[in-house]
Amino acid sequence: MKPAVTLHVPVSQWWRPGRRYRTVDSEEVPRAAGVLISSLDANLRQSFLLLRRARGDFHGHWAFPGGGIEQEETPLMGAWREACEEIDAARFLKGRSSLAYWEALPISDGFQCYRAGVFGEFDPTLNEEHDDFIWTTYDQLPEPMHPNAKAILDYLHKPY
Numbered sequence: 001m002k003p004a005v006t007l008h009v010p011v012s013q014w015w016r017p018g019r020r021y022r023t024v025d026s027e028e029v030p031r032a033a034g035v036l037i038s039s040l041d042a043n044l045r046q047s048f049l050l051l052r053r054a055r056g057d058f059h060g061h062w063a064f065p066g067g068g069i070e071q072e073e074t075p076l077m078g079a080w081r082e083a084c085e086e087i088d089a090a091r092f093l094k095g096r097s098s099l100a101y102w103e104a105l106p107i108s109d110g111f112q113c114y115r116a117g118v119f120g121e122f123d124p125t126l127n128e129e130h131d132d133f134i135w136t137t138y139d140q141l142p143e144p145m146h147p148n149a150k151a152i153l154d155y156l157h158k159p160y
Contacts, residue, residue: 030112033079034066035089036105036152039121039135047121047135048153050142051086054131062134063146064113065089075112076104087124087133106155111148115156 037049050062065086069078083089105113121135134142138157141150 029110030069030075030107031110032066032068033075033082033112033114034064035079035083036064036113036115036149037083037118038115039118041121045137047137049087049121049124050134050136050145050149051124051126051130052132052134052142053146054129056129058146061144061146061149062142063149064152066111066113069112076114079112079114086127086129089124092118092122092124105152108148108151108155111152113148113152 039047039049041047049064051065053059053061053063065083066079067082067086069075070081073081080089102117103115105115124133126133136142138153141153145153
């Protein structure tokens with residue numbers, strides 16, 4: 001995996017049709033995209049929002065909001081659309097002062113993940129694709145984890 005690239009993209013422009021953002025210098029073309037939402041508490045403990053899939057190939061697995069990139073979408077647009085569909089992200093993230101950063105992470109097995117840092121945990125509104133959510137730390141990850149989500153969290157947790 002290549003190192004992360006920080007994006008400086010105004011929240012109001014994440015989903016605009018026709019906009020193109022280069023996110024990761026990679027020859028791999030992502031087929032799916034998602035958002036790892038992380039939060040820091042007052043003690044600087046980092047937690048991650050994970051969703052449990054209610055159906056499909058990875059039924060019962062914990063993962064980030066995400067899914068397939070549609071035709072004419074960039075990975076960034078696909079990740080934002082999926083987050084809006086799956087957890088009503090627009091309600092929690094768009095234009096809020098609670099959004100600390102937005103960055104692209106390395107592509108893992110055709111999955112482009114972005115990380116959104118927020119100040120404080122929130123209770124997402126889940127759609128029918130998920131039946132539960134959890135804010136958790138790396139050392140308390142639930143099982144089973146989706147392989148791409150686990151690979152990305154392992155990458156972020158490794159010592160430099």
